[in-house]
Amino acid sequence: MNVEIINTWEYQYVGIKKNNLFSPLTAAYLAALLPSDVNVTIRHELVQQVDYEIDVDLVAITFMIGNAPHTYKIADRFRKRGTPVILGGFHATFLPEEALRHADAVVVGEAEYVFPEIIKDLKRNSLKRIYKATKLHSLKGLPVPRYDLIEKDFILNHPVQATRGCPYRCSFCSVTSLYPSLRVRPVDEVMRDITCFEGRNYLQNKMVMFMDNNIIVNNKYAKELFKKMKPLKKWWLSQVSINMTNDKELMRLAADSGCRGVIVGLETFSQENLKNIGKRQNKISEYKNAIKTFHEYGIYVMASIVIGFDSDTKESIHRIPNIIQELGVDYPYLFILTPLYGTELFNQMDREGRIITKDWSRYNCYNAVFRPKNMSVDDIHSSYLEIWKEMHSFPKAINRVVSNLPSPMFPSILWRLLDNGYLFFQNLTGKYPLVGVNGSENSNTVEPVC
Structure with missing residues (x-):
């Protein structure tokens, strides 16, 4: 077969x-x-x-x-x-x-x-x-992924999962709707998946990308895993929550085990927005010190920023590029708030009559699919492109590379240079996100069953 x-x-x-x-x-x-x-x-x-x-x-x-x-x-x-x-x-x-x-x-x-x-x-x-599926899997005894089948086109092709789910209840996130509890895999089985991989070159063998939603949420488990990983001398990346920096032992173990980059969901610079979406683990007043702490351990900080929350205005979101520079973020991702089907946020906006389309091709984080409270849909789209282009302008890009020097660990500085250089070049050549359109096929619509 x-x-x-x-x-x-x-x-x-x-x-x-x-x-x-x-x-x-x-x-x-x-x-x-x-x-x-x-x-x-x-x-x-x-x-x-x-x-x-x-x-x-x-x-x-x-x-x-x-x-x-x-x-x-x-x-x-x-x-x-x-x-x-x-x-x-x-x-x-x-x-x-x-x-x-x-x-x-x-x-x-x-x-x-x-x-x-x-x-x-x-x-x-x-x-x-x-x-x-009538029940959730314990995550014990899972097989080794078929890494041998992954296409050679990928630069980095060693994804690993240590945990599944998230205990937080952010209203815009679909993860907890599908995975209502945090589960962890046996550390020895995670280590097996890390060590059994054979890449085609030095970088592929060196790099591990954890696909977890938040690998450090169970601190005890994370510390055990990082201790086991240290002798492997790998480099790894993962999503984490910003409050990771509150635990200095966890930070030390992560850095010693090869953590060279993290993706953190800063989301917004309004505490009211964070409260409204249930992301109570984030404290905006702690962002700058947290990013500084990551840098002290040689960890590169990628941060996701979202526009379109209920407290957002055109004026407030246009301050984002400068705030990112002040915080010391190495590499920013910018998205438009998207109430994904199945999330609490979608249900809330649907009840309020604010969902303006159920053309799912627009639910890609680059389209406003709902009526914002303080802006128009066109305001969101035009502001997104203006902010994105400013974030990846030459002055902003070079500032991110230079201002966070020196980094105590390689390859953080190299990633900072390559990532910001790449996005600056994309900006320069007009290769920016497709904002306000539904992907590559404008005729893609489907009658939803809701």
Whole structure:
């Protein structure tokens, strides 16, 4: 039996049709769940186009909400050829009836318990319409991801997961809707996934990308993992919460184990906004010292910033580029607030009548899909581009590189130079985010089942 697993993606920047820096984990992990007698291939649209002529018995597609219409077109085309299609992921879990219009079967929830069952049913020609995980997996005894199947196009191709879920309840986040509790994998099994990998070059063997939503939330577990990792002399990146810096032992162990970069969700510079979305672990007054602490340990700080919250105004969001410089952020990400289906924020805005479209292709963090309180939708879109271009202008980019020198650890300084240089070049050549449009296919709409 031949199975192809596809992770769909639509480009969201003008003139950029690939995103090959980090490989996702999902497809390689799903491949590992299949029996040994199944011949499996994986395909990431981040780096490869879909091959509709491939000879397979099943196509399994995992996707996010912003890729839903695009994914449905892919699924419809395979089914038209007579190839069975299974859909899964966050959006399929939250709207299975919608997904079923374009699939032979839909996975609702986690795949660990149901994916092997799907293969058995397919062999018997008796696929069910819905495969629903009736319980959460303990995360013990998970197989090693099929790293050997990840495309060579990716620069870094060693994703690892140590924990799943998050105990915080931020209203805009879909993670807790699907994973309502924090679970941790056995440290020895995480170490196995780290050490068994063989890359094609020094950088691939050196770098590990943890795909956790917040790897340090369970401090005791994180410290045990970092102690075990220290002898490996790896470099690693992960998402963490900004309050990580309150625990100096945790910081020391993370740095000693090879932490060279973190992604933190600063989100906003309004404490009222943080309160409204339930992100109480963030304290704006502590941002600057926290970033300074990361730098003292040689850790590169990537920070996500979101515009469109209820307390935001045009004036307040246009101060963002200067605030980022004052805080010492190494590399800023800018997004438009997106109430993803299945989240508390979506439900709230839907009740208030503020959702203006259910064209899921616009739910990609670059479109305002709701009515803001203090701005118009056009204000959000135009302000986003103005802020993005200012953040990645030459003065701002060079300031981020120079002002945070010297960094006590390599490769933080190199990343700072490369990342900011890259975005400055994108800005210079007009390759900016596709704001206010629904990805690459303006005709992509789907009648939602809500």
